[in-house]
Amino acid sequence: MPQQTPMMRQYLQIKSEYPDAILFFRLGDFYEMFNEDAVKASRILDITLTSRNKGAAEEVPLCGIPYHSCQPYLNKLVASGHKVAICEQVEDPKAAKGIVRREVVRVVSPGLVVDTDSLTPKENNYLLALAPGEKEQWGVAVLDITTGEFRVTEVAGLAGVRGELASLQAREVILQEDGWGDEVARELADLFAGRALTRLPEWAFAVDRATIELQEFFAVSSLEGFGCRGLPGAIAAAGAVLHLLKETQKEGLTHIRSLSTYQSSEYMVLDEATRRNLELTATLHDGSRKGALIGVLDRTMTAMGGRRLKQWISHPLLDVARIQSRQQAIAELVERSLERNDLRVALDGIYDLERLNAKISMATANAKDLVALKLSLQRLPELVDRMASLEAEFSRELAGRIDPLPDLCELIETAIADEPPFVLREGGLIKTGFNAELDELRAIAREGKGWIAGLEQRERERTGIGNLKIRFNKVFGYFIEVTKSHLDRVPEDYQRKQTLTNAERFITPDLKDYESKVLGAEEKLIDLEYQLFQQVRQQVVAEGPRVQEVADALAALDVICGLADLAHERNYVCPQVDDGDQLKIVDGRHPVVEAMNLGERFVPNDTLLDNRKNQLLIITGPNMAGKSTFMRQVALITLLAQIGSLVPAREAHVGVVDRIFTRVGASDNLARGQSTFMVEMTETANILHHATPRSLIVLDEIGRGTSTFDGVSIAWAVAEYLHDHPSVAAKTLFATHYHELTDLALTRERVQNYNVAVKEWNDQIVFLRRIVKGGASHSYGIQVARLAGLPRPVIDRAKEVLKNLETGEFVGEGQPRLAREKRAPVEQTPQLSLFGAGDDQLRRALEEVDVSVLTPLEALNLLDRLKRML
Secondary structure (H helix, E strand, O other): OOOOOHHHHHHHHHHHHOOOEEEEEEEOOEEEEEHHHHHHHHHHHOOOOEEEOOOOOOOEEEEEEEHHHOHHHHHHHHHOOOEEEEEEEOOOOOOOOOOOOEEEEEEEOHHHOOOHHHOOOOOOOOEEEEEEOOOOEEEEEEEEOOOOEEEEEEEEHHHHHHHHHHHHOOOEEEEEOOOOOHHHHHHHHHHOOOOEEEEEOHHHHOHHHHHHHHHHHHOOOOOHHHOOOOOHHHHHHHHHHHHHHHHHEOOOOOOOOOOEEOOHHHEOEEOHHHHHHOOOOOOOOOOOOOOOHHHHHOOOOOHHHHHHHHHHHHOOEOOHHHHHHHHHHHHHHHHOHHHHHHHHHHHHOOOOHHHHHHHHHOOOOOHHHHHHHHHHHOOHHHHHHHHOOOOOHHHHHHHHHOOOOHHHHHHHHHHEOOOOOOOOOOOOOEOOOOOHHHHHHHHHHHHHHHHHHHHHHHHHHHHOOOOOEEEEEOOOEEEEEEEHHHHHHOOOOOEEEEEOOOEEEEEOHHHHHHHHHHHHHHHHHHHHHHHHHHHHHHHHHHOHHHHHHHHHHHHHHHHHHHHHHHHHHHOOEOOEEEOOOOEEEEEEOOHHHHHHOOOOOOOOEEEEEOOOOOOEEEEEOOOOOOHHHHHHHHHHHHHHHHOOOOEOOOEEEEEOOOEEEEEOOOOOEHHHOEOHHHHHHHHHHHHHHHOOOOOEEEEEOOOOOOOHHHHHHHHHHHHHHHHHOOOOOOEEEEEOOOHHHHHHHHHOOOEEEEEEEEEEEOOEEEEEEEEEEOOOOOOOHHHHHHHHOOOHHHHHHHHHHHHHHHHOOEOOOOOEHHHOOOOOOOOOOOOOOOOOHHHHHHHHHHHOOOHHHOOHHHHHHHHHHHHHHO
C-alpha cells in the first residue's frame, strides 16, 4: 500500500468521524469528495468522476464542486436522502504551517436543512425524535430548525406515533440504535419507511442526561416551566434532538429559545387514513395542494401564515372557548372589509420573519436578509394602526404582541446599505456615515484610484507614449504597460517587471509606494466592513426573541385575515360550536368541489346527526350521484368549524367531535403484503377499536372487497356494532350499495335511511344531487356503466342477468338462469321429487335452524332459500 499524503491522512481522519455522511472536503476553491463518497455523489449529481494515482494499484476516485456555488449540489444530495458533512479550512492558508487545519462546521440532513431557499416556503421542515416512555407511552419531540419551533408530547402506542407522523410529515426521524423487540422493530421499520432515519446510541435518550442538557441549553434550573413534568419519554426525545444538534450544528442555535409541551388530548385526532381520504393538505391523485382543502383555504400573504394555516388544519381544536375566540375574530374581519383589505395589503410586503430570524441567529444570513427584516419591520406601525379599531379579543391580543421594533429597524437602516451585495467579502455592505474609520479608508481608496488615473495621464505627457497604460492584476499589482514599438521612449527610472510578446511592463518607485497605500486601504476596508456587519448581525441576534414573538403573532393574523377573505367571497357562515352531541348543517356545501366550479351548480344538502335518534345514517343511491361528496363535506365542515373557521352552509351547529374517522376507497398496500380487502378491514378495525360517542365516522362501501354475501354480512355486523355498543356509538355516515342494510332502521332506533335522489326517464337517469329521506331501491349501476361507455351488448346482457338475479329464476336442473347460454340450450332433465333426494336436503336445512334465535329478517331469508331448493 503506497504511503498516504498528509492531506489524505487528514481527510480519512475526519471522514472516520462522519461515516454515514458524504464529506465535502474544502481544498482551495472546491469541495472535494473521495472514494465511495465520490462514486455516490458523481452518480447523483451527474458530475465527472476522476481519480488520484491513475493507473496505480491504489487509485482513489474523486470528484469536486465549486465551493461558492455548492448549494444546488448540496440540496440535491439531501433531497435524495443523504447527509452531507461540510468540512472547511479553519485557518488562513497563508499563515498555516504545514497542512491547513480543517474541521466539519455543519452536517446537513433532510431534517436539518438551513438553506431556506431550497425549502417550500409554506411548509415546515420537521425533524422528529421518538423515545419509549412509561406505560406504553411514546415520547415525541419535533423541531423545525429554520423557525426555532421545538415541541414535545407523549402519545399512546405506535398508533399515536403514526398519527403524529401523519400530521407533522417529518422528513427525518431519530431513533435509538437498539433496545427494541423484534415485533416493535418491524412496526417501526414499516412506520418510517421512505423517511430519512438517524440512529443514536441508547445513552443519548437517557432521561437524566437529557434533563441536564436541556436545562443547560435553555439556562433554566428546571423543566417544569416548559410543562414537561411527568413526561419522561418527551424529555428523552427532546434530549436526543439536542444531542444531534450539538453534533451537527457547531454554532448558531440561539433562535431555539424555548421548549413547548402540547397534549394530543387538546386536538381532534386525525389518523393517516382520514387525512389522506379527506385530502386535507394533498390530493390523492398527485399529492398537490391544488384540489386539496388547504389549496382552497390558503389565502395567506406570508410564508409563515401559510405554515400556521397548515398547523391549524392538522390540529383542529377541542376547546370550545378557543374555537369561539378564533371565530369571533374571523367573523369581525368578514364584516370589516376595509380593515381586512388594508391588513392583507400590509401583510403582503412582509418577508418570512421566522426563517429570517433563524438565518440571522445561525450566522447564515447576508446583508440582504437584514434589509428584508428592516423592510418588514417598517410595515408594522401601519399594520398596528389598522388593527386598533378591531374589537375581537383574539385580534386585540395579536395586536398587543406586534412590536414594530423601531430600535432594531433604525439600527439596520443606519448601518446596512439599501442594496448590498449577496457576498459578504466584496464590500459595499455598510452605509457611509456609520463608522468614521470605514469612511476614511473609503476616501483613501477612492482618492488612490483617482491618483492612479492622473499618474497615467502625466506619464503619457512626460514620455510622449500615447498608448501607455497603467494596469492591475492580483499577481503583480499596479504596473505601466508599454508596447514594443515605443520602448525607445521609456525613461531611465522605469524598472522592467515582465516581458510579453507585444509589450513590456514596468514599475516606478512612486507607483509602488502608492500601490501599497491603496491596496492596503482596500483590504482593510473589506475586512472592516465584514467586522462591522458581524457586529450589527450580533445586535440583531440579541433581539431575536422579540422578532420571534412578532412573527408568531403575524402568522396568526395572516391566517384569520385569509379565512375571513374566503368566507366573505364564498358566503360562509359562523357555526354554533358547543360541547353537545348534535351535528346539524343546513344547506351544507363541499368547500373544495364548490370552489373547483366543475360546470354545474353545486347542490347543497342538509345533515342531522346526534346520539339520540340520528346516530347512524344509511345512505344508498347510485355511483356518481354524490354520496361520497356529501359525506366528505360533512366531515370537512366539522373540521373547519373546529379550527375556528366559518363554514360553507346557510346554518350550522357543531357539537365538538374528538376524532374523525374515514374508510373510503379501495387500495392495497403491497409493501406490507396487504390486499385491498385486508386494508379495508384493517382500517375498519382501527375505527371500531378507537371510536367514541363523540367521534364522527365516514364509511363508504364497507365489505365490497369480498364476495357479496360476505360483504353484506360484514357491513351489517359493523353497522350493528356501531349502534349497539355504548362505548363506540359514534355519529356515523354509512354509504352502501347493499340495500339490505336499510332494514336496520326497522330494528335499531337510532338508524335512519337516506338516499341520493335520481330521476328516471326513458332508461336514462339524472343525478339530482339531493340527499333525501328513505332508502334507494336500485343502484343504477348499469346506467352508470352505460354513461362510462361500455359496449351496448355488454349493457344489454347485464340487464338480462340483473333481471334473472332479481327474480331468482332457475333452469330445469336447478342452475341459475343468469349462467344460461342462449346459443346452447340446456337439455331439460326431470325435476327432483320433493319426496326424493330433495326431501333429505330440505330436512337437513330445517334441522340446522334454531327457531329461538331467528330474527324476522332471517326467517324471511330462510323461507326464500327453502323455496329456491324446491
